[in-house]
Amino acid sequence: MHEMSIAMSIVEAVDAKARAEGAGRVSEVDLLVGKLAGIHPESLKFCFSAAAKGTLAQEALLAIEEPEGVGECGECGMRFPVTFYYAECPDCRSLRVTIVSGEEFLIQSITIEEEGE
Amino acid sequence: MCDTCGCSSDGGAVLRKPGENDYHVHVSDGAHEHTHTHASDEHHAKPHLHEGQHDHAHGNHHHEGTSRKVLLEQDVLQKNNLLAERNRGYFEARNIFVLNFLSSPGSGKTTLLEKTIPLLQKRFPVAVIEGDQQTTNDADRIHALRVPVIQVNTGSGCHLDALMVNRAVKELDLQDDSLLCIENVGNLVCPALFDLGEALKVVIISVTEGDDKPLKYPNMFHEADLCILNKIDLLPYVDFDVAKCRENAMRVNHHLEWFNLSAKTGEGLASWQEWLEKRLTQH
């Protein structure tokens, strides 16, 4: 399950950032995972909770935003929604389509708690 | 625990060499430690480092503290991508042409290497990195050709990453102006996400797999530079439409180069060899 090693790299980056910020714990992690990125959000969430055990992010909520795929036609410039890599321009039928959105895979932000015990 | 050396490494990748039973190297980036805070009597619990991971009985004692949002905007695969670029720089500096071979298990990656290497060996030094979850079987097959080879056993991991390649390269005796073939773990999903620092990605499918494979695994075909359709000797016995498969692949990636061949009978190997030699001399 490739989501596991990906979850581990997310946890590692989040934990490092939280430490650098002097956080007590991380309450939320905001991810951007485009619909064409090849990642299943549900299994990623599952793996994240396992990977986060024993780190500052162990109780964090993983919030995933999933931008839709958008293609741009290389012939006529039209922009249109795509659900797959093999997009065809609905206007001129060209296959020279560039994906302009939907491939994102970013940690956008984290919410940290400056724990006051 | 590692069965071979008894160290506490768990689940990480291990490098092995054919015929050297004692040899093994753990791939680790030294990030085993982690920092965390303990609930303690102190007002501000101090972070500390220690080995391994453990669960914390933390209890539900989280107090209302200040909460703030910190922007990262960091690529999830950034760490791998940075290391892959370092690998790439090293390969370019030494003029080593690196191919990353990707396919489902059994499509014929190892067989193709066994057939290709003897054709090139006289003119170009070749070395191989073999990725498999377990066993050194594939590395043993390559070792029989008398080229430098190292096996990466990924254990539970289902793909190679840039760190494993970085470590494997340090254990291999690579020559300048050579070809390095990396056989990835048999899997068409996540190896597409992990750049190793290769020059090109070669995806292999065989005619026993179904001509809609490029549509089922679009990310892989989108990332690949070259597609090899293998086992064409079996075409008379299977229901596989070569033209349709190629068309499907081109819809996902219209820059994809294409070869039809049989690693078993050798049919089609000549044009693949010619392409490789051209790349190696231009390189």
Ligand SMILES: Nc1nc2c(ncn2[C@@H]2O[C@H](COP(=O)(O)OP(=O)(O)O)[C@@H](O)[C@H]2O)c(=O)[nH]1
């Ligand atoms: N008929 C036929 N069998 C092949 C061909 N190439 C590989 N094989 C067989 O397919 C099986 C898997 O091959 P292997 O190279 O181990 O696949 P890998 O898992 O991708 O490395 C073996 O039994 C090979 O002999 C081919 O071109 N034609």
Ligand SMILES: [Mg+2]
């Ligand atoms: Mg193999």
Ligand SMILES: [Zn+2]
């Ligand atoms: Zn158009």
Ligand SMILES: [Zn+2]
């Ligand atoms: Zn060991």
Ligand SMILES: [Zn+2]
């Ligand atoms: Zn501890």
Ligand SMILES: [Zn+2]
């Ligand atoms: Zn606490």
Ligand SMILES: [Zn+2]
């Ligand atoms: Zn994987």
